[in-house]
Amino acid sequence: MSVKHAILILLEHEAASGYDLSQRFNRGIGQFWQASHQQIYQQLKRLSREGAVTCELIPQQGKPDRKVYHITSDGRQALQQWLASESKIPSIRDALLIKIYAASLGQPSTLQSELERHLKQHRCLLQQHLAQERDYFALPADKQKQRRWPYLTLRRGIAYEREWISWLEEVRELLIQDQAQG
Amino acid sequence: MSVKHAILILLEHEAASGYDLSQRFNRGIGQFWQASHQQIYQQLKRLSREGAVTCELIPQQGKPDRKVYHITSDGRQALQQWLASESKIPSIRDALLIKIYAASLGQPSTLQSELERHLKQHRCLLQQHLAQERDYFALPADKQKQRRWPYLTLRRGIAYEREWISWLEEVRELLIQDQAQG
DNA sequence: ATAGCCATGTAACCAGTTACATGATTGA
């Protein structure tokens, strides 16, 4: 349900095409919830079927028509309902945890390279988040106030990546000790 | 792919029925990866089709036959391959983050009760993890050494819940300030 | 040339959830 409602949130802010949504998704909500362009097109089709959005065709030269979607009052209502609904706490579901859980069954060297790969990626994500944080702080005070909720989710992302990094470093230490011992 | 391989990991340790697996899943890997019994039965069927496990029927009185699954050498090979493969870094995908991202669109009071609900559940999960940590420390030294990898994943879970809690508390403060202001 | 952005989608598949179904045993 979430991608559908995330789309409604973006459309509530501004009407957009599937392509636009996919861009905006990646920058904002994409920090913690990824959606491919295919999925967005699928969900837009469904939202349209359900009457939550309407589609406006804008002809262009040399490109397919832009399909600009607008949220309807039904869509707004559905969004309000969803915002007021209870959502479940998901589990972490990171395959790396399963691999570490079962580390004694595999090769320490392959696990270690996998660990390094993850560390690198988490460090990269952290850097991206920190850059976004700097952008946020560069905004004038009124804009900052406007965007305080998205900023809070960014902070969640920052803390999340920091924690992965420190935990992965700890695991790496143990893996190295293990290999030294035999 | 992960549930399938998690099952192979459990079977590598000890042959088991779908029911057993579902129990063991909940206690161990279930900390960070949940699987329903239906899914486990589905995956067992598929693993069996693929030749990664074999099934031994054990008749019982007054109950359906116990189907005890054993990992095969093909299964072991598939598991090794998976352990050596690269897995993706998933995103957080918690719907609550979307709701907070869009907090300005909804009712502060409903968001707050949702926040409290999540806080409570995260605190509960943390307590469960801490209890498991105490159990681990109560083990004799050799058993501790044996279970050090699962323990590391437990530590990940503990840090994860702690972080959710402190972030949610921060968000709550802001929400309360917001309501006070207007 | 060729890579990358703009812009749209379909089809097949894998992963996971929800609802439904059956039926014995055991303990409060």
Place this chain on the structure above:
DNA sequence: TCAATCATGTAACTGGTTACATGGCTAT
């Protein structure tokens, strides 16, 4: 008698990924 545990599954659906497909425009 009612709930919980043991023990198995099917069917329908939702959510998400991967692969494939098309085709013009723009900058290097």
